[in-house]
Amino acid sequence: MAVLHFHIDKTASAPLFEQLCHQIRHFAHQSLTQEVSRGAMAPFRLPSTRALSLQLGISRATVVQAYDQLTAEGYIESKQGSGCYLCPVSHSELNPPSSPLASSHAATPKPHAAQAKPLLVPGKADMSLFPHRQWAASVAHVCRYQPQQLTLCDDLFGQWDLRQEIANYVKYWRGIDATPEQILITAGSTAGIALCFRTLAKPKIQVGIESPCYAAIHRHAEDTHLHIDDLPIDNHGAQLPNANTRLAVITPSHQYPLGGAMHPQRRQAFIDWANHPDHWLIEDDYDSEFRYAGHPIPALASLDHHHKTLYLGSFSKLFSNQFRLGYLILPPTLITPFRQQLQSTSTSATVMPQQPLAHFLREGHLYRYLRRARRHYAERYRYLVQLLKERASRYGKPAIHHAGMSLVFHLNPDIPDKQVAERLSRHAVNPIPLSRFPSNDGEYNGLLLGFTHYSFDEIEKGIERLIAELS
Amino acid sequence: MAVLHFHIDKTASAPLFEQLCHQIRHFAHQSLTQEVSRGAMAPFRLPSTRALSLQLGISRATVVQAYDQLTAEGYIESKQGSGCYLCPVSHSELNPPSSPLASSHAATPKPHAAQAKPLLVPGKADMSLFPHRQWAASVAHVCRYQPQQLTLCDDLFGQWDLRQEIANYVKYWRGIDATPEQILITAGSTAGIALCFRTLAKPKIQVGIESPCYAAIHRHAEDTHLHIDDLPIDNHGAQLPNANTRLAVITPSHQYPLGGAMHPQRRQAFIDWANHPDHWLIEDDYDSEFRYAGHPIPALASLDHHHKTLYLGSFSKLFSNQFRLGYLILPPTLITPFRQQLQSTSTSATVMPQQPLAHFLREGHLYRYLRRARRHYAERYRYLVQLLKERASRYGKPAIHHAGMSLVFHLNPDIPDKQVAERLSRHAVNPIPLSRFPSNDGEYNGLLLGFTHYSFDEIEKGIERLIAELS
Numbered sequence: 015m016a017v018l019h020f021h022i023d024k025t026a027s028a029p030l031f032e033q034l035c036h037q038i039r040h041f042a043h044q045s046l047t048q049e050v051s052r053g054a055m056a057p058f059r060l061p062s063t064r065a066l067s068l069q070l071g072i073s074r075a076t077v078v079q080a081y082d083q084l085t086a087e088g089y090i091e092s093k094q095g096s097g098c099y100l101c102p103v104s105h106s107e108l109n110p111p112s113s114p115l116a117s118s119h120a121a122t123p124k125p126h127a128a129q130a131k132p133l134l135v136p137g138k139a140d141m142s143l144f145p146h147r148q149w150a151a152s153v154a155h156v157c158r159y160q161p162q163q164l165t166l167c168d169d170l171f172g173q174w175d176l177r178q179e180i181a182n183y184v185k186y187w188r189g190i191d192a193t194p195e196q197i198l199i200t201a202g203s204t205a206g207i208a209l210c211f212r213t214l215a216k217p218k219i220q221v222g223i224e225s226p227c228y229a230a231i232h233r234h235a236e237d238t239h240l241h242i243d244d245l246p247i248d249n250h251g252a253q254l255p256n257a258n259t260r261l262a263v264i265t266p267s268h269q270y271p272l273g274g275a276m277h278p279q280r281r282q283a284f285i286d287w288a289n290h291p292d293h294w295l296i297e298d299d300y301d302s303e304f305r306y307a308g309h310p311i312p313a314l315a316s317l318d319h320h321h322k323t324l325y326l327g328s329f330s331k332l333f334s335n336q337f338r339l340g341y342l343i344l345p346p347t348l349i350t351p352f353r354q355q356l357q358s359t360s361t362s363a364t365v366m367p368q369q370p371l372a373h374f375l376r377e378g379h380l381y382r383y384l385r386r387a388r389r390h391y392a393e394r395y396r397y398l399v400q401l402l403k404e405r406a407s408r409y410g411k412p413a414i415h416h417a418g419m420s421l422v423f424h425l426n427p428d429i430p431d432k433q434v435a436e437r438l439s440r441h442a443v444n445p446i447p448l449s450r451f452p453s454n455d456g457e458y459n460g461l462l463l464g465f466t467h468y469s470f471d472e473i474e475k476g477i478e479r480l481i482a483e484l485s
Numbered sequence: 486m487a488v489l490h491f492h493i494d495k496t497a498s499a500p501l502f503e504q505l506c507h508q509i510r511h512f513a514h515q516s517l518t519q520e521v522s523r524g525a526m527a528p529f530r531l532p533s534t535r536a537l538s539l540q541l542g543i544s545r546a547t548v549v550q551a552y553d554q555l556t557a558e559g560y561i562e563s564k565q566g567s568g569c570y571l572c573p574v575s576h577s578e579l580n581p582p583s584s585p586l587a588s589s590h591a592a593t594p595k596p597h598a599a600q601a602k603p604l605l606v607p608g609k610a611d612m613s614l615f616p617h618r619q620w621a622a623s624v625a626h627v628c629r630y631q632p633q634q635l636t637l638c639d640d641l642f643g644q645w646d647l648r649q650e651i652a653n654y655v656k657y658w659r660g661i662d663a664t665p666e667q668i669l670i671t672a673g674s675t676a677g678i679a680l681c682f683r684t685l686a687k688p689k690i691q692v693g694i695e696s697p698c699y700a701a702i703h704r705h706a707e708d709t710h711l712h713i714d715d716l717p718i719d720n721h722g723a724q725l726p727n728a729n730t731r732l733a734v735i736t737p738s739h740q741y742p743l744g745g746a747m748h749p750q751r752r753q754a755f756i757d758w759a760n761h762p763d764h765w766l767i768e769d770d771y772d773s774e775f776r777y778a779g780h781p782i783p784a785l786a787s788l789d790h791h792h793k794t795l796y797l798g799s800f801s802k803l804f805s806n807q808f809r810l811g812y813l814i815l816p817p818t819l820i821t822p823f824r825q826q827l828q829s830t831s832t833s834a835t836v837m838p839q840q841p842l843a844h845f846l847r848e849g850h851l852y853r854y855l856r857r858a859r860r861h862y863a864e865r866y867r868y869l870v871q872l873l874k875e876r877a878s879r880y881g882k883p884a885i886h887h888a889g890m891s892l893v894f895h896l897n898p899d900i901p902d903k904q905v906a907e908r909l910s911r912h913a914v915n916p917i918p919l920s921r922f923p924s925n926d927g928e929y930n931g932l933l934l935g936f937t938h939y940s941f942d943e944i945e946k947g948i949e950r951l952i953a954e955l956s
Binding site for chain 2: 141144146147149150151153154156157158161162164165166167201237238333334335336337338339360361362363364365366367
């Protein structure tokens, strides 16, 4: 069994809190390496916050803060009445096999040769962390006990059991109080936005959309023949809509693609704006599960006591984009209009994963997976930031927000992002240039970099290629 | 064991072929009733065509024709080398429980009271016929042996195994020769059409769409900012597009919503039209599995040797609308453009059902289910036609096409369909008025009636209500 030896240097420039976090993370990985030959690491009980503060001669508040942070990152699990534990981590979780599909594809005579994995692609879940066996067990459970629920659903809003579990999930993660009646299952978040536009917006009305924003939102607004009121992003987040706008779509937890959380004052201003009979606010909370420092930011919907905010969540970032499942949380007054809309257009969501996902949530598998993924992504996030600061600061500046599944590297004005991306793509390195996002003014010049589904080596290889193209 | 006693009346007005079919169907149901107390009926070997023709004193060709027809309807299964058998039919398949979901929902505290089942709703699969256990077994098979394939797919076109099975399926049912490379899995057929529009059509180009047509096709064309060239339906089917049209979407096997197959000359005219560098034809073959008389009509795509037809199939009519899975069969020259399109917009299809569906097809479950459903729907189709002819001929005329999952009842011009539908809806009877379909001229006045997922009693109840509102 590994033994804890922490050394805190009160004269160092790094804050005590950071030193302690660093050492506990380091210990978790070191003991993992020692335990690897014996299989998965057993849960390791940490000293109480009081005992550790006495041992190290630092304040107990610092220890509590560090434990909180590491709990958020997934290193620590606290068990009621029995203290805090370093989480069991299996070797395979930290060292994903190079091709998780290799074995199951062996018998398939596929014509395509495996292509080089494109580097720096943003926003993809690392599916080697995904608990495939537990998911298969949840699916198999439904096959055995509720086979008809794989194909049938008698409610246009989706399977009741899943809506109940989502109500618990958003209460836990996002502080949102919602009943299952308010929850509507959609085919991912863009299908959810398209449904909102069709239900709430008459053609020709004006909808406020962040500038820049996710391209699909812009496209759906155009498809629905809405006028677009561009909401530029300043240092508090998206600016308020103009007087004629009826509906606004915002990403207050983590602006896409720029990153950054909306300032509390701006949030309140949006809530006040929405408190008008003709106004509605759509909160697109596409990846709020991934924050790597500090406390989670509550969902804007949880603060809107006037019930004028529609909350949009997605499982795409947790499963894969091909999973195609998300949800809308509707204010109670909108339940009937959305039902009527679905009666004429039918539902977009596939029924098959719904009952299995309810089981998977109920069993706690998604929560455990999320904690693991958050820790994994946080390490890669820090590594990417470090590389950019150390090696690429001549060419631009990373936007540090400690959250999300992508990172913006703002390029110096004399380096056009599209040309860099074009040159990189010839080497299978595929960040997204900021200027490709729908934006009013085109003032953004930078690259949206991915890190979540790469090894440290792959991240470094991508950055080296980037630097080679920049210099 | 039941004994065959056929009586053929050569002086009757009904053709000998019809008489024979009727008696074999009757025998299948009668023997079922006798066998019910002993569980499922055993396969019953039919006399050879030669023996039966001698016994009844009719031509062997007539017997062959009757056996072919009943094979198509699913009453007869022929086994190589051992003759023809009446298919085993379980009691539950013919007498679906009133609420197949009742048991699995028992523990769920759902707030909604069960509503009356709306009658005469067109186009819905009878899911009480669906082999839920076999489907669950196929899903469980993937859970056990290929758990990762429930969430991962490394090809934007979909799982390779499924594409192979679909290639076999369309070869068998529709006479289409296609390789798995040409097959692209979509989230149902409307998602497939939207993808075609986005890939093949630049904004402002002209697309030919049948008038009337399925509303979602019209809507997607508008969303993609295409000009619409309405193709009126005459007695040969959709008329040819005008000179500036580049793309046409047609339903040659069974026009939606009017019913009826496109005349062979018109099919050839469309194939000739498409044989032009700038033209493409989309064949929407949404329910061709359901023909109740005569031979299956080959897919237009199987006749187009210039490879200018995109074929669009769907599993929605076989599973349920909530299954959300369909496929496109692309001409070889379009594989690359569609791949490029998907690379920028991602796939619409959910990965989860794909590998299970490949297994389900490979095991033959879908084929058996289809035969059973075809027979079941054919009986209801004939019953609905009979009721309309006997009781409603004063008010209009059914369009008899012996195919599909809905039937058009053309109303007399002085009876406006929307008003009738509006009055019926107050009694939970919900056919779709023809005038609600997108159509250039608005000349259609009638009701699209559903029959597939109803008992005979429910069909009769719906028609009685209809007649009460009409008189």
